[in-house]
Amino acid sequence: MDTSRIVGNEALKRELNRNFHAYIIEGPHGSGKTTLAKLIAQGNVCISEGVRPCGKCPSCVKFLADCNIDIKYIPADTDVKNMRAAISDIYVRPNESEKRCYIIEDCDDLSVQCQNVLLKSLEEPPQFSVFILTCTSKEKLLETIRSRCVVLTLAPVRNEDAEKFFAQSRFDKYSPQQKQAAINLSEGFLGKAIEVLEGASYGVYNLCESFTNACLDGAVGEAVKIASFKTREELQSFVRNLSVYIAARMRSGEKKDVHRLFAFSEAVNSLVKQVEFNVNVKLWNVVLVMRCMGAVSLSKRG
Numbered sequence: 001m002d003t004s005r006i007v008g009n010e011a012l013k014r015e016l017n018r019n020f021h022a023y024i025i026e027g028p029h030g031s032g033k034t035t036l037a038k039l040i041a042q043g044n045v046c047i048s049e050g051v052r053p054c055g056k057c058p059s060c061v062k063f064l065a066d067c068n069i070d071i072k073y074i075p076a077d078t079d080v081k082n083m084r085a086a087i088s089d090i091y092v093r094p095n096e097s098e099k100r101c102y103i104i105e106d107c108d109d110l111s112v113q114c115q116n117v118l119l120k121s122l123e124e125p126p127q128f129s130v131f132i133l134t135c136t137s138k139e140k141l142l143e144t145i146r147s148r149c150v151v152l153t154l155a156p157v158r159n160e161d162a163e164k165f166f167a168q169s170r171f172d173k174y175s176p177q178q179k180q181a182a183i184n185l186s187e188g189f190l191g192k193a194i195e196v197l198e199g200a201s202y203g204v205y206n207l208c209e210s211f212t213n214a215c216l217d218g219a220v221g222e223a224v225k226i227a228s229f230k231t232r233e234e235l236q237s238f239v240r241n242l243s244v245y246i247a248a249r250m251r252s253g254e255k256k257d258v259h260r261l262f263a264f265s266e267a268v269n270s271l272v273k274q275v276e277f278n279v280n281v282k283l284w285n286v287v288l289v290m291r292c293m294g295a296v297s298l299s300k301r302g
C-alpha cells in the first residue's frame with residue numbers, strides 16, 4: 001500500500017502491507033486516525049493493478065469525491081436497530097471494488113449492544129468486507145472485538161519528521177518558532193500541531209504567547225484576563241502547555257529578555273507540579289499571575 005501520506009509510524013506502515021478484515025486504529029486526538037482510516041479504505045476499494053491506492057482509478061476518483069458507495073460510514077452513537085441495518089449488506093458483493101469498507105469512527109462511544117451486533121460480523125466475515133474502527137484507546141472496546149481485529153496504534157512522530165512535514169509551503173506563513181512550539185505543544189501529533197498553529201480548536205499557542213508577553217510587559221490586567229480558568233483541568237493543562245511553550249521559545253534562540261524568560265520559565269515549571277494537587281482554581285489563577293509576574297520583575301531589577 002502507498003503509505004507516503006503517513007508521517008513517521010514505520011512499524012505501523014509495515015502492517016499495512018498485509019490485508020486484514022478488521023482494524024482498530026487507536027491514538028489520541030489529532031494523531032491521524034481519520035487519515036489512516038480513509039487511507040486503508042481507499043486502498044481496499046482501489047481497483048488499480050499497481051500500487052494502491054492509486055488516486056486515479058474510477059473507484060479512487062469516487063472515493064476522493066466522497067461518493068464511493070463501497071465505503072460506508074456508520075456513526076458510533078447509533079442504536080442497535082440502525083447498526084443492524086447499516087451492516088445488513090455485508091454478505092452482498094461490493095458494487096465495483098473487490099472490498100466493501102465499513103468505517104466507524106470514535107468508537108469510544110460505541111455501546112456494548114452495538115459492539116455485540118458488530119461482533120457477529122467480525123466472527124464470520126465474508127472475504128469482501130473490511131471493518132475499520134477508530135478510538136482513543138482500544139480498551140474502550142470489548143475484548144471479544146479486540147481479539148478479532150488488528151490494532152494499529154498511532155505514535156507521536158519524531159521531531160525531524162514533524163519539521164519535514166511543516167516545511168510544506170502551506171505552512172510558510174508561520175515562523176520556525178511558531179512551528180516548533182506547535183510541535184512541542186502537541187507532543188508530536190501532527191493533527192493537533194496543525195490545530196495549535198491554525199488556532200482551530202483552542203488556540204493554545206496564542207494563549208501561551210499572550211500570557212507570556214503580558215507578564216514580560218507587566219500588563220497585569222491582560223495576564224489576569226487570560227488566567228481566568230474555570231476548572232482545575234483547564235488550569236493544569238494551561239500551565240503544562242505554558243511550560244512546554246516557554247521551553248521552546250527559549251530554545252528558539254530569542255536574544256531579547258533572556259534572563260527574564262529564564263526566570264519566567266522557572267516560575268512556570270515550579271507551578272506545574274503544585275497545580276496538580278491544589279483544587280482552588282480561583283486562588284491558583286491569582287497565584288499563577290503573581291508568581292510569573294513576580295519572577296519577571298525581580299529578574300528585571302537584578
Ligand SMILES: [Zn+2]
Pocket residue numbers: 045046047048052053054055056057058059060061
Ligand atoms: Zn485507485
